[in-house]
Amino acid sequence: MMNKFMNWLSESFAPTMNKWFSKPWLAAVSSCMQKIIPFILTGSLIYFYNVFVSFFPSLPDLSPILNYSFMLITMIVAFMMANQCMEKLNHPAYTTNAGIASICVLFMAVTPMGENSDSLSAFMGNLGPSGIAVGMVIGLFVSAIFHLWGKLNFMADSSIPDFVTGWINTIIPNVTCLAISMILVFVFNINLVNVILSIFMPISNILSTLPGFVLYSFVMAFFYTLGVSTWLWGAISTPVFMINIQQNIDAVAAGQAASQIATSEAVFTLAFITMGGVCCTLGLNLLMCFSKSKQLKMLGRVFIAPSIFNINEPIMFGAPVVFNPMLMLPAWINSIIGPIYVWFLMSTGLLNIPEKMIQVGQIPAPICSVMVTEDIRALLWWALLFVIYIVVWYPFFKVYEKQKLQEESQQG
Structure with a gap:
């Protein structure tokens, strides 16, 4: 019985799982998680340093390093998710542009509304670790738009100079991403942060038990x-x-x-x-x-x-x-x-x-x-x-x- 189980694991289950996890979208998510580790570790080092500060108050305050690295982790995730998706989906021309577009969409989604609309602290707070799931989802959304557009090969055989074609092929998915986000946020007044976090809440509730x-x-x-x-x-x-x-x-x-x-x-x-x-x-x-x-x-x-x-x-x-x-x-x-x-x-x-x-x-x-x-x-x-x-x-x-x-x- 044990031999049959091991044969099934090695010959069927494991190869299937490895093949599944190597698919571009899942590989991109995994790669994104690895890419953000240095920024998480930067925050970890400052928290570790602050342990010594509690014993030696005269040590310098290094909190700006924390605030402008780890405390912007959601923005970093949004960029890196789109960047890695474009890399794994074989769209090298979009790796940077999709990442920047993802940040733009994220800023639109997390901008405080109502009485906190002018609050920088509220805006920065939305870019912290509690919003990592938001950055992931927005990065995937932007990647999907850029991927669909990239598959069209628009103006691939055009006589227009390549740099102009490149501009057009960046502007259109950029506008599409931002327009969809604008409609959701400013027309339908949907709080994308709350919506996305609510999707993750069941996972959070289970994992926290x-x-x-x-x-x-x-x-x-x-x-x-x-x-x-x-x-x-x-x-x-x-x-x-x-x-x-x-x-x-x-x-x-x-x-x-x-x-x-x-x-x-x-x-x-x-x-x-x-x-x-x-x-x-x-x-x-x-x-x-x-x-x-x-x-x-x-x-x-x-x-x-x-x-x-x-x-x-x-x-x-x-x-x-x-x-x-x-x-x-x-x-x-x-x-x-x-x-x-x-x-x-x-x-x-x-x-x-x-x-x-x-x-x-x-x-x-x-x-x-x-x-x-x-x-x-x-x-x-x-x-x-x-x-x-x-x-x-x-x-x-x-x-x-x-x-x-x-x-x-x-x-x-």
Whole structure:
């Protein structure tokens, strides 16, 4: 039965998923999520720096770096989404123009109306992390218009100079995008921000619950063991995680307690759910370092350095965990244990809920665990979870080790 299941995964399910996720639109979304990481990390560094400011008030104020990078993340997403769609859809002439058009449409959509119409702070607030979903949808909308127009090859055989043809082929989709947006915003008085965010609310509501939190972790790990990149899930999680961490930041600023557990900080920076990387492979790596198998011991010691920094592509594809039935199952089990463990600790007050946007996931644990929670108890809870992960890995690893020892004895 297990062999049939593995054959189905490797020969049917995984190739189908990889083919599906490589389609231009999905590939563009995944690429966009990767492209915006530096801007998220810029904000993370400033939040991290502000931890030191709280102890040393004389340090300079670096908030403008935060305000004009991460706090404009929705605008960056709008540009990058359209840019990457045009690249993946093979419209190189539109990569920049579609991105700029996307920003123009976004500004029209987020411009404050009514009593806040002259408020710069209200306008800037709409461009912050809470509107990432808005930037994504607008980027996709603009991309669809440019893509449809690009497929027409308008004036492709014209004798008009190329630069004039280029202008025309940019102006028409530009006007189309802005005209549709104008009609929706200024004629029908539709608040596009609220409409788009309402579409994402069911996803946010599910992901912000314990079952949704666990499901997200499991799905990410499941597909990773099939060789499918974890970046693909950023389109679902990033908008929700950004909104949730911003709610925690705002709550603390208002003198209230942080309450949103489902954040990137809790999944990645904390290094509990992703201890050693997605699938919690640090425990496996440690077992490999002391294996009786010469091959596994050598690989374990090679892979341990990146694992400490929560980078586990080497062990996932080199051990391998990917498509290895003996190691896939414990990876799935740990992906369920981790989020339940974190949710229990944070919901019961045994571990602080992250209240700062720190998404630097390559800081070794448990240093990052204490840093992101500002809670020394994280040391104890990290160590306990590490032991639990090793216990889960151990029986499966020993079976795999036995197989490797047999192979080595036959080769010797």
